[in-house]
Amino acid sequence: MALNHIRHEVVLALAQTKDLIREASAVLEKGEDAEKVDAAGELEFLGRQKAMLERRLREIDHHLAEPATAFRWVRQEWFNLMLHFESWIAHG
Secondary structure (H helix, E strand, C coil), X not given: CCHHHHHHHHHHHHHHHHHHHHHHHHHHHHCCHHHHHHHHHHHHHHHHHHHHHHHHHXXXXXXXXXXXXXXXXXXXXXXXXXXXXXXXXXXX
């Protein structure tokens, strides 16, 4: 997968995460007690996901000019696996 394509996907995922954070924050302010508990847990997960995506975006921007290597490919695949794994755990 080309690094530019991965960057585009990370930017999209970051935008979606920020939207979900806004929605969960609104529920935390105005929801019922049970909804607030769920929203607080969701905000915790989304905060970690946002931080991970922002780190990944900085890393991509930093390494965009590097030549392609097998190590870079492994690192990209590892990031994608961890992103999906955390999502499966949180929403499983």
